[in-house]
Amino acid sequence: MSTFTEGERECIVRPMKAEEVALAIEWAEQEGWNPGRHDAPCFCAADPGGFFVGELHGEPIGSISAVAYDEHFGFVGLYIVKPAFRGRGIGLRIWRHAIAYLGERNIGLDGVVAQQANYGKSGFQLAHRNIRFQGIAHGTESARISNLCDVPFEQLSIYDRQRFPAPRSGFLRAWIAQPDVVALAAMREGRMRGYGVLRKCRHGRKVGPLFADDEWTGEELFSALISRCPGEMVSIDVPQSNAAAIALAERHGMASTFETARMYTKAPPAIPMARVFGITSFELG
Structure with a gap:
Protein backbone atom coordinates (compact mmCIF):
# COMPACT_ATOMS: atom_id res chain seq x y z
CA MET A 1 0.00 0.00 0.00
CA SER A 2 1.29 3.48 -0.81
CA THR A 3 0.03 6.94 0.15
CA PHE A 4 0.59 10.51 -0.90
CA THR A 5 -0.87 13.84 0.13
CA GLU A 6 -2.50 16.14 -2.39
CA GLY A 7 -3.28 19.35 -0.56
CA GLU A 8 -5.31 18.28 2.44
CA ARG A 9 -6.49 15.07 0.85
CA GLU A 10 -4.86 11.70 1.20
CA CYS A 11 -4.96 9.13 -1.57
CA ILE A 12 -4.29 5.46 -0.93
CA VAL A 13 -3.27 2.89 -3.54
CA ARG A 14 -4.01 -0.67 -2.46
CA PRO A 15 -4.63 -4.11 -3.95
CA MET A 16 -8.16 -4.69 -5.17
CA LYS A 17 -10.30 -7.37 -3.64
CA ALA A 18 -11.53 -9.89 -6.18
CA GLU A 19 -15.05 -8.47 -6.10
CA GLU A 20 -13.72 -4.96 -6.79
CA VAL A 21 -12.23 -5.84 -10.16
CA ALA A 22 -15.75 -5.63 -11.58
CA LEU A 23 -15.68 -1.90 -10.73
CA ALA A 24 -12.63 -1.37 -12.95
CA ILE A 25 -14.40 -3.29 -15.71
CA GLU A 26 -17.40 -0.97 -15.31
CA TRP A 27 -15.12 2.06 -15.62
CA ALA A 28 -13.67 0.52 -18.77
CA GLU A 29 -17.20 0.32 -20.17
CA GLN A 30 -17.75 3.99 -19.36
CA GLU A 31 -14.55 4.79 -21.27
CA GLY A 32 -16.02 3.06 -24.33
CA TRP A 33 -13.65 0.08 -24.24
CA ASN A 34 -16.49 -2.48 -24.45
CA PRO A 35 -15.14 -5.10 -22.03
CA GLY A 36 -16.33 -8.67 -21.89
CA ARG A 37 -19.32 -9.49 -19.72
CA HIS A 38 -17.30 -12.04 -17.73
CA ASP A 39 -13.84 -10.48 -17.86
CA ALA A 40 -13.45 -9.80 -14.13
CA PRO A 41 -13.10 -13.39 -12.83
CA CYS A 42 -10.96 -14.37 -15.83
CA PHE A 43 -8.62 -11.43 -15.26
CA CYS A 44 -8.33 -12.26 -11.55
CA ALA A 45 -7.31 -15.80 -12.44
CA ALA A 46 -4.24 -14.43 -14.24
CA ASP A 47 -2.81 -12.80 -11.09
CA PRO A 48 -5.13 -12.21 -8.12
CA GLY A 49 -2.68 -9.73 -6.59
CA GLY A 50 -2.14 -7.69 -9.73
CA PHE A 51 -5.09 -5.29 -9.55
CA PHE A 52 -4.94 -1.97 -7.71
CA VAL A 53 -7.36 0.77 -6.76
CA GLY A 54 -6.71 4.38 -5.82
CA GLU A 55 -8.94 5.67 -3.01
CA LEU A 56 -9.60 9.21 -1.79
CA HIS A 57 -11.30 9.33 1.62
CA GLY A 58 -12.53 5.79 1.03
CA GLU A 59 -13.92 6.50 -2.44
CA PRO A 60 -12.45 4.46 -5.33
CA ILE A 61 -11.24 6.95 -7.94
CA GLY A 62 -8.78 5.05 -10.11
CA SER A 63 -7.59 1.61 -11.15
CA ILE A 64 -4.78 -0.25 -12.85
CA SER A 65 -3.92 -3.88 -13.52
CA ALA A 66 -0.34 -5.10 -13.37
CA VAL A 67 -0.49 -8.80 -14.11
CA ALA A 68 2.69 -10.72 -13.29
CA TYR A 69 2.47 -13.79 -15.53
CA ASP A 70 5.78 -15.17 -14.29
CA GLU A 71 9.09 -13.82 -12.98
CA HIS A 72 10.01 -12.47 -16.43
CA PHE A 73 6.89 -10.89 -17.95
CA GLY A 74 4.05 -8.64 -16.84
CA PHE A 75 1.33 -6.58 -18.50
CA VAL A 76 -0.33 -3.31 -17.54
CA GLY A 77 -3.94 -2.39 -18.34
CA LEU A 78 -7.19 -0.99 -16.94
CA TYR A 79 -5.35 2.27 -16.23
CA ILE A 80 -8.26 4.59 -15.45
CA VAL A 81 -8.82 7.64 -13.27
CA LYS A 82 -12.38 8.89 -12.87
CA PRO A 83 -12.78 12.08 -14.95
CA ALA A 84 -13.45 14.36 -11.98
CA PHE A 85 -10.08 13.45 -10.44
CA ARG A 86 -7.83 13.72 -13.48
CA GLY A 87 -4.99 16.22 -13.78
CA ARG A 88 -4.08 16.04 -10.08
CA GLY A 89 -1.20 13.56 -10.19
CA ILE A 90 -3.34 10.72 -8.88
CA GLY A 91 -2.97 8.65 -12.03
CA LEU A 92 0.82 8.94 -11.87
CA ARG A 93 0.85 7.59 -8.32
CA ILE A 94 -1.33 4.65 -9.29
CA TRP A 95 0.91 4.03 -12.30
CA ARG A 96 4.10 4.05 -10.23
CA HIS A 97 2.58 1.61 -7.76
CA ALA A 98 1.80 -0.85 -10.57
CA ILE A 99 5.23 -0.54 -12.16
CA ALA A 100 6.89 -1.13 -8.79
CA TYR A 101 4.76 -4.25 -8.31
CA LEU A 102 6.09 -5.71 -11.58
CA GLY A 103 9.69 -4.95 -10.67
CA GLU A 104 12.37 -5.90 -13.20
CA ARG A 105 10.05 -7.86 -15.49
CA ASN A 106 9.65 -6.99 -19.14
CA ILE A 107 6.37 -5.08 -19.02
CA GLY A 108 3.95 -4.81 -21.93
CA LEU A 109 0.95 -2.59 -22.54
CA ASP A 110 -1.50 -1.55 -25.24
CA GLY A 111 -1.83 2.21 -25.10
CA VAL A 112 -3.68 4.70 -27.22
CA VAL A 113 -1.33 6.10 -29.82
CA ALA A 114 -1.69 9.64 -28.46
CA GLN A 115 -0.12 8.52 -25.16
CA GLN A 116 2.86 6.78 -26.76
CA ALA A 117 5.25 9.62 -25.90
CA ASN A 118 4.16 9.59 -22.26
CA TYR A 119 4.72 5.85 -21.99
CA GLY A 120 8.11 6.38 -23.59
CA LYS A 121 9.06 8.56 -20.62
CA SER A 122 8.51 5.48 -18.43
CA GLY A 123 10.86 3.40 -20.55
CA PHE A 124 8.34 1.78 -22.90
CA GLN A 125 9.28 1.32 -26.56
CA LEU A 126 6.97 0.71 -29.51
CA ALA A 127 6.89 -2.87 -30.81
CA HIS A 128 3.93 -2.69 -33.20
CA ARG A 129 0.40 -1.39 -33.53
CA ASN A 130 -2.79 -3.35 -32.89
CA ILE A 131 -5.84 -2.45 -34.97
Whole structure:
Protein backbone atom coordinates (compact mmCIF):
# COMPACT_ATOMS: atom_id res chain seq x y z
CA MET A 1 0.00 0.00 0.00
CA SER A 2 1.29 3.48 -0.81
CA THR A 3 0.03 6.94 0.15
CA PHE A 4 0.59 10.51 -0.90
CA THR A 5 -0.87 13.84 0.13
CA GLU A 6 -2.50 16.14 -2.39
CA GLY A 7 -3.28 19.35 -0.56
CA GLU A 8 -5.31 18.28 2.44
CA ARG A 9 -6.49 15.07 0.85
CA GLU A 10 -4.86 11.70 1.20
CA CYS A 11 -4.96 9.13 -1.57
CA ILE A 12 -4.29 5.46 -0.93
CA VAL A 13 -3.27 2.89 -3.54
CA ARG A 14 -4.01 -0.67 -2.46
CA PRO A 15 -4.63 -4.11 -3.95
CA MET A 16 -8.16 -4.69 -5.17
CA LYS A 17 -10.30 -7.37 -3.64
CA ALA A 18 -11.53 -9.89 -6.18
CA GLU A 19 -15.05 -8.47 -6.10
CA GLU A 20 -13.72 -4.96 -6.79
CA VAL A 21 -12.23 -5.84 -10.16
CA ALA A 22 -15.75 -5.63 -11.58
CA LEU A 23 -15.68 -1.90 -10.73
CA ALA A 24 -12.63 -1.37 -12.95
CA ILE A 25 -14.40 -3.29 -15.71
CA GLU A 26 -17.40 -0.97 -15.31
CA TRP A 27 -15.12 2.06 -15.62
CA ALA A 28 -13.67 0.52 -18.77
CA GLU A 29 -17.20 0.32 -20.17
CA GLN A 30 -17.75 3.99 -19.36
CA GLU A 31 -14.55 4.79 -21.27
CA GLY A 32 -16.02 3.06 -24.33
CA TRP A 33 -13.65 0.08 -24.24
CA ASN A 34 -16.49 -2.48 -24.45
CA PRO A 35 -15.14 -5.10 -22.03
CA GLY A 36 -16.33 -8.67 -21.89
CA ARG A 37 -19.32 -9.49 -19.72
CA HIS A 38 -17.30 -12.04 -17.73
CA ASP A 39 -13.84 -10.48 -17.86
CA ALA A 40 -13.45 -9.80 -14.13
CA PRO A 41 -13.10 -13.39 -12.83
CA CYS A 42 -10.96 -14.37 -15.83
CA PHE A 43 -8.62 -11.43 -15.26
CA CYS A 44 -8.33 -12.26 -11.55
CA ALA A 45 -7.31 -15.80 -12.44
CA ALA A 46 -4.24 -14.43 -14.24
CA ASP A 47 -2.81 -12.80 -11.09
CA PRO A 48 -5.13 -12.21 -8.12
CA GLY A 49 -2.68 -9.73 -6.59
CA GLY A 50 -2.14 -7.69 -9.73
CA PHE A 51 -5.09 -5.29 -9.55
CA PHE A 52 -4.94 -1.97 -7.71
CA VAL A 53 -7.36 0.77 -6.76
CA GLY A 54 -6.71 4.38 -5.82
CA GLU A 55 -8.94 5.67 -3.01
CA LEU A 56 -9.60 9.21 -1.79
CA HIS A 57 -11.30 9.33 1.62
CA GLY A 58 -12.53 5.79 1.03
CA GLU A 59 -13.92 6.50 -2.44
CA PRO A 60 -12.45 4.46 -5.33
CA ILE A 61 -11.24 6.95 -7.94
CA GLY A 62 -8.78 5.05 -10.11
CA SER A 63 -7.59 1.61 -11.15
CA ILE A 64 -4.78 -0.25 -12.85
CA SER A 65 -3.92 -3.88 -13.52
CA ALA A 66 -0.34 -5.10 -13.37
CA VAL A 67 -0.49 -8.80 -14.11
CA ALA A 68 2.69 -10.72 -13.29
CA TYR A 69 2.47 -13.79 -15.53
CA ASP A 70 5.78 -15.17 -14.29
CA GLU A 71 9.09 -13.82 -12.98
CA HIS A 72 10.01 -12.47 -16.43
CA PHE A 73 6.89 -10.89 -17.95
CA GLY A 74 4.05 -8.64 -16.84
CA PHE A 75 1.33 -6.58 -18.50
CA VAL A 76 -0.33 -3.31 -17.54
CA GLY A 77 -3.94 -2.39 -18.34
CA LEU A 78 -7.19 -0.99 -16.94
CA TYR A 79 -5.35 2.27 -16.23
CA ILE A 80 -8.26 4.59 -15.45
CA VAL A 81 -8.82 7.64 -13.27
CA LYS A 82 -12.38 8.89 -12.87
CA PRO A 83 -12.78 12.08 -14.95
CA ALA A 84 -13.45 14.36 -11.98
CA PHE A 85 -10.08 13.45 -10.44
CA ARG A 86 -7.83 13.72 -13.48
CA GLY A 87 -4.99 16.22 -13.78
CA ARG A 88 -4.08 16.04 -10.08
CA GLY A 89 -1.20 13.56 -10.19
CA ILE A 90 -3.34 10.72 -8.88
CA GLY A 91 -2.97 8.65 -12.03
CA LEU A 92 0.82 8.94 -11.87
CA ARG A 93 0.85 7.59 -8.32
CA ILE A 94 -1.33 4.65 -9.29
CA TRP A 95 0.91 4.03 -12.30
CA ARG A 96 4.10 4.05 -10.23
CA HIS A 97 2.58 1.61 -7.76
CA ALA A 98 1.80 -0.85 -10.57
CA ILE A 99 5.23 -0.54 -12.16
CA ALA A 100 6.89 -1.13 -8.79
CA TYR A 101 4.76 -4.25 -8.31
CA LEU A 102 6.09 -5.71 -11.58
CA GLY A 103 9.69 -4.95 -10.67
CA GLU A 104 12.37 -5.90 -13.20
CA ARG A 105 10.05 -7.86 -15.49
CA ASN A 106 9.65 -6.99 -19.14
CA ILE A 107 6.37 -5.08 -19.02
CA GLY A 108 3.95 -4.81 -21.93
CA LEU A 109 0.95 -2.59 -22.54
CA ASP A 110 -1.50 -1.55 -25.24
CA GLY A 111 -1.83 2.21 -25.10
CA VAL A 112 -3.68 4.70 -27.22
CA VAL A 113 -1.33 6.10 -29.82
CA ALA A 114 -1.69 9.64 -28.46
CA GLN A 115 -0.12 8.52 -25.16
CA GLN A 116 2.86 6.78 -26.76
CA ALA A 117 5.25 9.62 -25.90
CA ASN A 118 4.16 9.59 -22.26
CA TYR A 119 4.72 5.85 -21.99
CA GLY A 120 8.11 6.38 -23.59
CA LYS A 121 9.06 8.56 -20.62
CA SER A 122 8.51 5.48 -18.43
CA GLY A 123 10.86 3.40 -20.55
CA PHE A 124 8.34 1.78 -22.90
CA GLN A 125 9.28 1.32 -26.56
CA LEU A 126 6.97 0.71 -29.51
CA ALA A 127 6.89 -2.87 -30.81
CA HIS A 128 3.93 -2.69 -33.20
CA ARG A 129 0.40 -1.39 -33.53
CA ASN A 130 -2.79 -3.35 -32.89
CA ILE A 131 -5.84 -2.45 -34.97
CA ARG A 132 -9.42 -3.11 -33.86
CA PHE A 133 -11.61 -4.32 -36.71
CA GLN A 134 -15.37 -4.43 -36.33
CA GLY A 135 -18.23 -5.70 -38.47
CA ILE A 136 -21.33 -7.86 -38.68
CA ALA A 137 -20.77 -11.58 -38.19
CA HIS A 138 -21.32 -13.81 -41.22
CA GLY A 139 -19.37 -17.05 -40.96
CA THR A 140 -19.40 -20.68 -41.98
CA GLU A 141 -19.05 -23.80 -39.85
CA SER A 142 -16.32 -26.28 -40.76
CA ALA A 143 -16.15 -30.01 -40.12
CA ARG A 144 -12.39 -29.58 -39.67
CA ILE A 145 -12.85 -27.39 -36.59
CA SER A 146 -13.31 -28.96 -33.13
CA ASN A 147 -14.56 -27.76 -29.78
CA LEU A 148 -11.58 -26.69 -27.71
CA CYS A 149 -12.94 -28.51 -24.68
CA ASP A 150 -12.22 -31.78 -26.50
CA VAL A 151 -8.49 -30.96 -26.64
CA PRO A 152 -6.29 -31.91 -23.66
CA PHE A 153 -5.57 -28.74 -21.70
CA GLU A 154 -1.85 -29.46 -21.57
CA GLN A 155 -1.75 -29.49 -25.37
CA LEU A 156 -3.54 -26.14 -25.49
CA SER A 157 -1.23 -24.66 -22.85
CA ILE A 158 1.89 -25.68 -24.79
CA TYR A 159 0.51 -24.25 -28.03
CA ASP A 160 -0.50 -21.00 -26.34
CA ARG A 161 2.89 -20.56 -24.68
CA GLN A 162 4.57 -20.60 -28.10
CA ARG A 163 2.47 -17.58 -29.11
CA PHE A 164 2.29 -15.60 -25.87
CA PRO A 165 5.20 -14.16 -23.87
CA ALA A 166 4.60 -16.21 -20.72
CA PRO A 167 2.70 -19.22 -19.37
CA ARG A 168 -0.87 -18.35 -18.36
CA SER A 169 -2.59 -21.63 -17.49
CA GLY A 170 -4.78 -20.18 -14.74
CA PHE A 171 -6.07 -17.45 -17.00
CA LEU A 172 -6.61 -19.83 -19.93
CA ARG A 173 -8.69 -22.24 -17.87
CA ALA A 174 -11.01 -19.41 -16.87
CA TRP A 175 -11.04 -17.74 -20.31
CA ILE A 176 -12.16 -20.79 -22.27
CA ALA A 177 -14.76 -21.83 -19.67
CA GLN A 178 -16.50 -18.48 -19.08
CA PRO A 179 -20.26 -18.26 -19.70
CA ASP A 180 -21.41 -17.48 -23.26
CA VAL A 181 -18.01 -18.46 -24.70
CA VAL A 182 -17.22 -20.21 -27.98
CA ALA A 183 -13.78 -21.83 -27.98
CA LEU A 184 -12.65 -23.78 -31.04
CA ALA A 185 -9.52 -25.60 -32.20
CA ALA A 186 -8.04 -26.61 -35.53
CA MET A 187 -6.54 -30.09 -35.20
CA ARG A 188 -4.64 -32.02 -37.87
CA GLU A 189 -3.65 -35.63 -37.19
CA GLY A 190 -3.79 -35.02 -33.46
CA ARG A 191 -1.69 -31.85 -33.63
CA MET A 192 -3.03 -28.42 -32.82
CA ARG A 193 -2.76 -25.98 -35.72
CA GLY A 194 -4.67 -23.12 -34.14
CA TYR A 195 -7.34 -22.07 -31.69
CA GLY A 196 -9.68 -19.16 -31.13
CA VAL A 197 -12.08 -17.80 -28.53
CA LEU A 198 -15.24 -15.72 -29.00
CA ARG A 199 -16.59 -14.02 -25.88
CA LYS A 200 -19.68 -11.97 -25.22
CA CYS A 201 -19.07 -8.27 -24.50
CA ARG A 202 -21.23 -5.40 -23.32
CA HIS A 203 -21.91 -4.70 -27.00
CA GLY A 204 -21.62 -7.60 -29.42
CA ARG A 205 -18.76 -10.07 -29.20
CA LYS A 206 -14.97 -10.17 -29.53
CA VAL A 207 -12.63 -12.76 -30.98
CA GLY A 208 -9.44 -13.20 -29.02
CA PRO A 209 -7.09 -14.81 -29.00
CA LEU A 210 -6.97 -16.14 -32.54
CA PHE A 211 -3.74 -18.08 -33.06
CA ALA A 212 -3.12 -20.13 -36.20
CA ASP A 213 -0.19 -21.71 -38.00
CA ASP A 214 -1.16 -20.21 -41.35
CA GLU A 215 -3.63 -17.91 -43.07
CA TRP A 216 -5.98 -20.69 -44.17
CA THR A 217 -6.30 -22.12 -40.67
CA GLY A 218 -6.86 -18.63 -39.29
CA GLU A 219 -9.63 -18.05 -41.83
CA GLU A 220 -11.30 -21.37 -41.07
CA LEU A 221 -11.23 -20.76 -37.32
CA PHE A 222 -12.44 -17.18 -37.55
CA SER A 223 -15.29 -18.07 -39.88
CA ALA A 224 -16.37 -20.93 -37.62
CA LEU A 225 -16.27 -18.71 -34.54
CA ILE A 226 -18.41 -15.92 -35.95
CA SER A 227 -20.84 -18.41 -37.48
CA ARG A 228 -22.04 -18.88 -33.89
CA CYS A 229 -23.32 -15.29 -33.66
CA PRO A 230 -24.79 -14.46 -37.10
CA GLY A 231 -25.86 -10.86 -37.55
CA GLU A 232 -24.22 -9.66 -34.34
CA MET A 233 -21.52 -7.02 -34.10
CA VAL A 234 -18.12 -8.68 -33.74
CA SER A 235 -14.62 -7.28 -33.33
CA ILE A 236 -11.05 -8.54 -33.36
CA ASP A 237 -7.79 -6.81 -32.39
CA VAL A 238 -5.22 -7.53 -35.09
CA PRO A 239 -1.45 -6.94 -35.00
CA GLN A 240 -0.62 -4.50 -37.78
CA SER A 241 2.52 -6.51 -38.48
CA ASN A 242 0.43 -9.51 -39.63
CA ALA A 243 -0.75 -8.60 -43.14
CA ALA A 244 -2.63 -11.90 -43.47
CA ALA A 245 -4.66 -11.11 -40.36
CA ILE A 246 -5.60 -7.69 -41.70
CA ALA A 247 -6.61 -9.26 -45.00
CA LEU A 248 -8.76 -11.80 -43.12
CA ALA A 249 -10.67 -9.05 -41.32
CA GLU A 250 -11.16 -7.09 -44.52
CA ARG A 251 -12.43 -10.16 -46.38
CA HIS A 252 -15.17 -10.39 -43.78
CA GLY A 253 -16.22 -6.80 -44.42
CA MET A 254 -14.80 -5.47 -41.18
CA ALA A 255 -13.56 -1.90 -40.82
CA SER A 256 -10.87 -0.53 -38.51
CA THR A 257 -12.26 1.54 -35.64
CA PHE A 258 -9.15 2.46 -33.64
CA GLU A 259 -5.66 1.26 -32.83
CA THR A 260 -3.27 0.93 -29.92
CA ALA A 261 0.49 0.96 -29.54
CA ARG A 262 1.90 -2.32 -28.18
CA MET A 263 4.91 -1.30 -26.15
CA TYR A 264 7.46 -3.07 -23.92
CA THR A 265 10.06 -1.92 -21.41
CA LYS A 266 12.59 -4.39 -22.81
CA ALA A 267 13.03 -6.19 -26.14
CA PRO A 268 9.77 -7.45 -27.68
CA PRO A 269 9.17 -11.10 -26.73
CA ALA A 270 10.17 -13.64 -29.36
CA ILE A 271 6.67 -14.40 -30.62
CA PRO A 272 5.93 -15.54 -34.19
CA MET A 273 3.62 -12.63 -35.02
CA ALA A 274 2.65 -14.22 -38.35
CA ARG A 275 0.72 -16.75 -36.23
CA VAL A 276 -1.07 -14.16 -34.11
CA PHE A 277 -4.27 -13.24 -35.97
CA GLY A 278 -5.97 -11.69 -32.97
CA ILE A 279 -4.59 -10.73 -29.56
CA THR A 280 -6.38 -11.85 -26.41
CA SER A 281 -7.29 -8.45 -24.97
CA PHE A 282 -5.94 -4.92 -24.67
CA GLU A 283 -6.06 -5.24 -20.88
CA LEU A 284 -4.00 -8.42 -20.40
CA GLY A 285 -2.05 -8.75 -23.64
